[in-house]
Amino acid sequence: MTISSPVRLGLIGAGWIGAFHAESIARRIPDTELVTVADPVPGAAERVAAPFGARASLDAADLITDPAVEGVVISSPAFTHADLVVAAAQAGKAVFVEKPMALTLEDADRAISAAASAGVPLQVGFNRRFATDFAAARALVLDGRVGTPQLLRSLTRDPGLANPGAVKPWTIFNETLIHDFDTLNWFNAGASPVEVVALADALVAPDFKDGGLLDTAVVTIRYDNGALAVAEANFSAVYGYDIRGEVFGSAGMVTAGDIHATSARYFGADGAWAETSRLNIDLFRQAYTDELAAFAVAIRTGEVAGARGEDARAALALALACRASVERGTVVRLGADGRVLG
Amino acid sequence: MTISSPVRLGLIGAGWIGAFHAESIARRIPDTELVTVADPVPGAAERVAAPFGARASLDAADLITDPAVEGVVISSPAFTHADLVVAAAQAGKAVFVEKPMALTLEDADRAISAAASAGVPLQVGFNRRFATDFAAARALVLDGRVGTPQLLRSLTRDPGLANPGAVKPWTIFNETLIHDFDTLNWFNAGASPVEVVALADALVAPDFKDGGLLDTAVVTIRYDNGALAVAEANFSAVYGYDIRGEVFGSAGMVTAGDIHATSARYFGADGAWAETSRLNIDLFRQAYTDELAAFAVAIRTGEVAGARGEDARAALALALACRASVERGTVVRLGADGRVLG
Amino acid sequence: MTISSPVRLGLIGAGWIGAFHAESIARRIPDTELVTVADPVPGAAERVAAPFGARASLDAADLITDPAVEGVVISSPAFTHADLVVAAAQAGKAVFVEKPMALTLEDADRAISAAASAGVPLQVGFNRRFATDFAAARALVLDGRVGTPQLLRSLTRDPGLANPGAVKPWTIFNETLIHDFDTLNWFNAGASPVEVVALADALVAPDFKDGGLLDTAVVTIRYDNGALAVAEANFSAVYGYDIRGEVFGSAGMVTAGDIHATSARYFGADGAWAETSRLNIDLFRQAYTDELAAFAVAIRTGEVAGARGEDARAALALALACRASVERGTVVRLGADGRVLG
Amino acid sequence: MTISSPVRLGLIGAGWIGAFHAESIARRIPDTELVTVADPVPGAAERVAAPFGARASLDAADLITDPAVEGVVISSPAFTHADLVVAAAQAGKAVFVEKPMALTLEDADRAISAAASAGVPLQVGFNRRFATDFAAARALVLDGRVGTPQLLRSLTRDPGLANPGAVKPWTIFNETLIHDFDTLNWFNAGASPVEVVALADALVAPDFKDGGLLDTAVVTIRYDNGALAVAEANFSAVYGYDIRGEVFGSAGMVTAGDIHATSARYFGADGAWAETSRLNIDLFRQAYTDELAAFAVAIRTGEVAGARGEDARAALALALACRASVERGTVVRLGADGRVLG
Incomplete structure (x- = not known):
């Protein structure tokens, strides 16, 4: 146009x-x-x-x-x-x-x-949402090709933080996993989260664990349409940027995300080899x-x-629920306004 | 021999x-x-x-x-x-x-x-443990190729239960996910689970939810070496048996499991196509x-x-912890003997 | 049964x-x-x-x-x-x-x-013919999924001959590529070869070239249904046994053959890696x-x-035509009985 | 820059x-x-x-x-x-x-x-030469990762000519396969072609065969370093643009080219499915x-x-040799200036 x-x-x-x-x-x-x-x-x-x-x-x-x-x-x-x-x-x-x-x-x-x-x-x-593979996957979901979503997955693995001290408290939820929360909400369009539980840790840089400087997390979300979703993040993927998504439902499954840098493949005396994506702006250019x-x-x-703004709010609500889940050490419930109950 | x-x-x-x-x-x-x-x-x-x-x-x-x-x-x-x-x-x-x-x-x-x-x-x-791809993946873990495990995944998606009424209470944990629990313990050899949280539902056959007749579950486990693991199961995979595993650590990642029935691939006017595995005894013959x-x-x-018997006990301990987590609606802690605390 | x-x-x-x-x-x-x-x-x-x-x-x-x-x-x-x-x-x-x-x-x-x-x-x-992927590919051809075959490919790459001196004259056509000739005839069922041209050399063990001790060959076959087929062989594939097939036609394409030993995949600081098949009896067990x-x-x-015996004769006819093509340095035509003309 | x-x-x-x-x-x-x-x-x-x-x-x-x-x-x-x-x-x-x-x-x-x-x-x-996967493959060749090239392949399959009558004589060699000839020369850098044989036909539009209006061709090239190369083209790939390359040598193999439109994959009741690339300017944008x-x-x-200009001349020399091979029905030899001998 x-x-x-x-x-x-x-x-x-x-x-x-x-x-x-x-x-x-x-x-x-x-x-x-x-x-x-x-x-x-x-x-x-x-x-x-x-x-x-x-x-x-x-x-x-x-x-x-x-x-x-x-x-x-x-x-x-x-x-x-x-x-x-x-x-x-x-x-x-x-x-x-x-x-x-x-x-x-x-x-x-x-x-x-x-x-x-x-x-x-x-x-x-x-x-x-604009990556061709994620967009193609979601189009299949909207076309009904996976039926009713039952299990979803979205993950972010980052090749590493140059300066772990620069990670702010709760960054893993607020700035990293917020991508995955939006992806999950977008894949499971029309459904709302009702329960959240997050397990997290500082495995890459243990000295920074105090104050929420976490680098590894697994989040499980229950949506009001019954679907269960997992979001995962880590800041030390030595093999490069690894961003994947998956929607499984009553009629099938879609997956998106590919770790390989190009379709070139090498086969040598030590086996098969391929280059992996190193930079976020390469993977998502x-x-x-x-x-x-x-x-x-x-x-x-x-x-x-x-x-839209409403989508950003919905993803943020999940990030805030994760913080509550980690602080309480338990499953938290969300109200209709996205706020943690109790 | x-x-x-x-x-x-x-x-x-x-x-x-x-x-x-x-x-x-x-x-x-x-x-x-x-x-x-x-x-x-x-x-x-x-x-x-x-x-x-x-x-x-x-x-x-x-x-x-x-x-x-x-x-x-x-x-x-x-x-x-x-x-x-x-x-x-x-x-x-x-x-x-x-x-x-x-x-x-x-x-x-x-x-x-x-x-x-x-x-x-x-x-x-x-x-x-005897599937060539899972065994190859684990050999790489034991060789130190993934470093210290930080995130693990094991999933079982079954093409369908002929008679949902035949599912016994807690079967999803005791008989299905027990495979995944053993796989995770085996991948993360030497570590013991300390926390478990399970979210589960009866999405395929909602009428059978009462009494623990669940067909969809996501379990998160925290191990004492810091690793976080996810096990997932569902009983209605229309595309066939889907059994996968993944270990991510400080030095890399291994994955195992392939949904395709053979390496034959078809490309036609509607795109690319391949056959998927339908029977457990085909996939794991x-x-x-x-x-x-x-x-x-x-x-x-x-x-x-x-x-060994000790491995079976360790997997069972996780299945029982899942039941406790579902019944309590929260994260449960495990003692040194594998029993749920509190 | x-x-x-x-x-x-x-x-x-x-x-x-x-x-x-x-x-x-x-x-x-x-x-x-x-x-x-x-x-x-x-x-x-x-x-x-x-x-x-x-x-x-x-x-x-x-x-x-x-x-x-x-x-x-x-x-x-x-x-x-x-x-x-x-x-x-x-x-x-x-x-x-x-x-x-x-x-x-x-x-x-x-x-x-x-x-x-x-x-x-x-x-x-x-x-x-009994390998599951080749059989699946051929079933798709017989089902009409590729339409009329137009281009075919079959290749054999062997991880190496322990003793090049043991290679007999014309072994590459009579004992190695004869597999590919049968595969091509079987994929292109009902058609007969009418022209053959072979280019070959002793690249792995040049000292043995005299007397037909060839280790590298490319053969092109024209069939009477118009399809053109390529068969390829080499005896020094350092990455393992590599056997692949492809049929392209008016309605699509099928491919068969996979070099990887298992579906396990490794991703590390140097990129993505997988093991390859090393032994014929592993690949085709x-x-x-x-x-x-x-x-x-x-x-x-x-x-x-x-x-059947007739299939073996048809494959042999192609091997003999290759020898004639190499000796004459040109394209050879085949009669209805499979014998080289002229 | x-x-x-x-x-x-x-x-x-x-x-x-x-x-x-x-x-x-x-x-x-x-x-x-x-x-x-x-x-x-x-x-x-x-x-x-x-x-x-x-x-x-x-x-x-x-x-x-x-x-x-x-x-x-x-x-x-x-x-x-x-x-x-x-x-x-x-x-x-x-x-x-x-x-x-x-x-x-x-x-x-x-x-x-x-x-x-x-x-x-x-x-x-x-x-x-600018496609990331072909460039990555060639970089591996230049790095010596495949050793001495022995077998090469380059193919072009086009989703279809809207108007077969518009195909000019020898277009398949002069305008389509010329891409593959450049790719092969570029992969096998430093070597010169010494023999060429082309088999070709009008399988898609048989009415246009007279006068060289060919739509399907297989070309084999022998280089002066011993390597044998195959180039293949067809104008009726119903599944989309299919451009692939392969270099096999004494130390390994590289492949390039991928038919899939994105990394999104779908698994449904009929098996596994993926979208394929349809437009040249999508595949090579x-x-x-x-x-x-x-x-x-x-x-x-x-x-x-x-x-460079010299590269274009070298690719053209192969296209012209193909025409001579088809017209003579045999293998043709090339002189040092790229002209067909005899």
């Missing part, structure tokens, strides 16, 4: 994923233009903006109110997300925000309300690009194709 | 797996001889024994005390297993017993003690045969290569 | 494949009995026969005329096959002969005639056993399920 | 691949700019140029001499390629030309000379884009990373 004039976007946050988004907006996506990059760290926005002829700013507020900006892409640290979503929405800008959209349900509700009041599109960066292309379409059409 | 004279075996229980074992003993395994088949159902033992020229009996006790029998293979209903193991051991016979070896820890302890006192080999029918061949070797050498 | 009394077989040739067949007959196949093993090498027959309580003989003629023998399994050197088939048939015995059944078309015709005159089953050891089980059934029913 | 100012490209030929290249230049590739599109068909250039703000022209000569154009991308019909390469080179422009670069060796030599004389980069559109990105780099650095 060709859009007559490019969609003008501003980017907040010039870290690694911000830099990748900047290049996508400027170079990989037809019909988008990178107007401004904002980051409070001196020089950071400049480094990302300059190669594409975009402006750089230290101040996100300026970017948000800039009339040249039609949509805002937020890839700053997680704790800043909700306030930026609210500010951008109130300024009448379409919003794409990296996960997690918020760290509390109150903040998630504020963000959703602000976008709804302003009538602007609000899309959240659950990029797996297409998904990261397509989710922003969809955002550009959303700005023109008003239709959000990816995860 | 050729053994000078065949190992003479008696078979108790002439159901479908008994019939398969009879043919393995009589025809598929070098160096074994089927002497007698016993089953209390009139005609049942005769039907299984006759084609191989073996004797038939209605009375297991006669078979056990028959001096012509060197080893007893027990494939009668689960509730009879422990007493038959004890009787056979006391008669000085080597014992192969189908899983579960017992339904209570007391009975498991009695069976183990009887074999130990008599100095006879006691092997339990956890056939996955080699494993069912090799576990009995190993039993014959154990009778001659005294060395049990498969699962 | 259970047959009332075992089929009594005599085995001629106590080499490695003879020893494997002996164990299959004695131990792996229901309803067969190993009566005698004959081999002119002193002690060879005894070594193979003794573990199974069979008689040993230095003289194949004695075995053939022994009234206790119902069927003869011939696994002696290739140059002896045709005469032994004729002698056994004339003695009224059913015959299973390893490939190649003969080394000339005249000998092939003599063997076929002898069996036909005597009214005895004649089965040839093209074991790939099931096929080698099932072809003899089918021979036993043929003796009882008169119906040959595997390759 | 970021280049300070965009590389300004002109595109000749506004057919389907021209349109795809235009969008790649304008939108998908960092650092390139689409200046002009030329096509003699009224309106064709306009349709492709307009969405990207590029100029449109009916006249390739104007485009070639336009000082605003730094490099020319030629995707016009094959018969025009050589003259356009010469003209562009003489005008001092870098040249990217779709395969085949020429249809005669004389034209190929003219094109190569023109680029050499002008000192401009000349890159040919053998896009498989990344390769088509990256080859043009490499061309932009070549313009700035002078280093051609893809196939």
Whole structure:
């Protein structure tokens, strides 16, 4: 689809994923233009903006109110997300925000309300929804090919955190497994979680266990349609990024995710060998690009194709339930509003 | 290896797996001889024994005390297993017993003690240990190729129960997932479970949920080496028998299990297609045969290569913990003796 | 199927494949009995026969005329096959002969005639027809799932010849690729070859090239239904036995063959890894056993399920055409009788 | 890599691949700019140029001499390629030309000379060199992981020609298999073909066989390092685009190519299923884009990373040898200059 004039976007946050988004907006996506990059760290926005002829700013507020900006892409640290979503929405800008959209349900509700009041599109960066294999798997589920879902699985294994000390408390649930929670909710569309139990530990970096600095977790979720789902994460996959999903139901099963870097295969005296994917942006290059292309379409059409604010809230509710389950050491029940009961 | 004279075996229980074992003993395994088949159902033992020229009996006790029998293979209903193991051991016979070896820890302890006192080999029918892919996976774990196990998975998806009413209470844990529990313990050799939580339901046959007639379950286990393991079962896999295992650790991952019936692949106008495995005895034909061949070797050498009585007790302890977790609706802790605490 | 009394077989040739067949007959196949093993090498027959309580003989003629023998399994050197088939048939015995059944078309015709005159089953050891994946692939072809065959492929890569000096002239066509020729004819059932061109070389052991001691070959065949087929062989596959087949046609494609030893997979810091198949009798254990089980059934029913004498002749005709193509350095045409024209 | 100012490209030929290249230049590739599109068909250039703000022209000569154009991308019909390469080179422009670069060796030599004389980069559109799996396979070959190549394979199966009447004589060799010839030469780097034999037919559209309108072909090539290679093509693959490569050698084997559209897999009551790739520009989207990105780099650095004029000539020599082999019905030998002997 060709859009007559490019969609003008501003980017907040010039870290690694911000830099990748900047290049996508400027170079990989037809019909988008990178107007401004904002980051409070001196020089950071400049480094990302300059190669594409975009402006750089230290101040996100300026970017948000800039009339040249039609949509805002937020890839700053997680704790800043909700306030930026609210500010951008109130300024009448379409919003794409990296996960997690918020760290509390109150903040998630504020963000959703602000976008709804302003009538602007609000899309959240659950990029797996745009990965071709995950999208194909979900299409089969929606087509009824697996029947009623009964068992689901989603896992994230990360090749390793350079600096374990940088892991924030509950990051494994709030920033990593939140991807899996969205995937599970999306695969099991229309159902709501009613029970959650999480077992977790600091196996990679045991010294950081205190205060919730966990690196290994298994979460089981019971949904109100009877389905049982497992989400799993770990931060030390030496073989590369490993992201997989599975939906089993009364009529069949779908799986998605492939650890191999390419389809090339080698067979030698020691057996069969293949290269594995090492970088998140290699594994999900297409998904990261397509989710922003969809955002550009959303700005023109008003239709959000990816995860919405409500989806981000639902995934967050599961992350918060995991924390409660770990702290209580037991199964927790969720109310209709996604809050932990009792 | 050729053994000078065949190992003479008696078979108790002439159901479908008994019939398969009879043919393995009589025809598929070098160096074994089927002497007698016993089953209390009139005609049942005769039907299984006759084609191989073996004797038939209605009375297991006669078979056990028959001096012509060197080893007893027990494939009668689960509730009879422990007493038959004890009787056979006391008669000085080597014992192969189908899983579960017992339904209570007391009975498991009695069976183990009887074999130990008599100095006879006691092997339990956890056939996955003999499947070439599971064995290859475990060899890689023992070689240190996955490092310290951190996340494990074992699943059983059965193509369907002909008669849901025939499912006994807690069968999913005691007779199905007990395979997965043994696989997980065997993969994570040397570690002991300390916490268990099971979520389960009757999704296939909801009318039978009362009384523990469950058909879908997810179990999470925490081991004392920090590893978290998931076991999963369901009784309605329309695509066939699906048995898989996975061990992820600090140095890598191994997976085992393949749903495809053969390596033949078809590509047509509708896409790619392959046949899937339909029958347990197709999927595990080699494993069912090799576990009995190993039993014959154990009778001659005294060395049990498969699962021992202690392994069966450890798997049973997990099955019983699952029942407690479902009944209490929470995470349960296990003591050093495998019993649920509190 | 259970047959009332075992089929009594005599085995001629106590080499490695003879020893494997002996164990299959004695131990792996229901309803067969190993009566005698004959081999002119002193002690060879005894070594193979003794573990199974069979008689040993230095003289194949004695075995053939022994009234206790119902069927003869011939696994002696290739140059002896045709005469032994004729002698056994004339003695009224059913015959299973390893490939190649003969080394000339005249000998092939003599063997076929002898069996036909005597009214005895004649089965040839093209074991790939019994491999589950090749059989599944061919069933799809017969079901019309690939439409009219247009392109076929069959390859044999052998992990290595211990002693290149032992390779006889034209072995690559007569003893190795003859498997692929049968596979291609069987996949493309009903069609006849009309043109053949072979390019070959001694790449593994160049010193032995003179006199046809070739180790690498590519053969292209044009069939009278228009299909073009490629057969390929090499004797130095360091990664193990690699046997694959492919049929592409107007409605789709089927492939068969898998290099991996099991479905176990390993993922480590260096990438993905799997074990490969090393031994022919590992890769085709099931096929080698099932072809003899089918021979036993043929003796009882008169119906040959595997390759017949005519099939062996057709495969041999292609091997001889390859020799002519290599010697002439050009494409050769085949007559209706399979002989090279011109 | 970021280049300070965009590389300004002109595109000749506004057919389907021209349109795809235009969008790649304008939108998908960092650092390139689409200046002009030329096509003699009224309106064709306009349709492709307009969405990207590029100029449109009916006249390739104007485009070639336009000082605003730094490099020319030629995707016009094959018969025009050589003259356009010469003209562009003489005008001092870098040249990217779709395969085949020429249809005669004389034209190929003219094109190569023109680029050499002008000192401009000349890159040919053998896009498989940029496909990640083919590139990974070749890197393993160059690393010595397969040892000395002994058997190679490259195949092209196309999902179908909409209009068989549009197939030009010898298209299967000149325009389709020329991809496979380049792949084989590139995999077997440093070796030269010495013998070629082609068997071909019109199986899909038999009415068009006269005059070389072939749709199915198998080509065998002997190289001067002893390696034997097979190239295969067909125009009626109902399951989608199927492009595969294989290199087997003294130390191992590599394979490349995957028919599946994504890694999503479905398992249902009828077995296992997966979607297959349908469109060339889906299968090779990344390769088509990256080859043009490499061309932009070549313009700035002078280093051609893809196939050069000499590579295109070598592939063409094989296509012409195939025609000679089909016309003579025999094996043909090639001289050192790539011409058919005799």
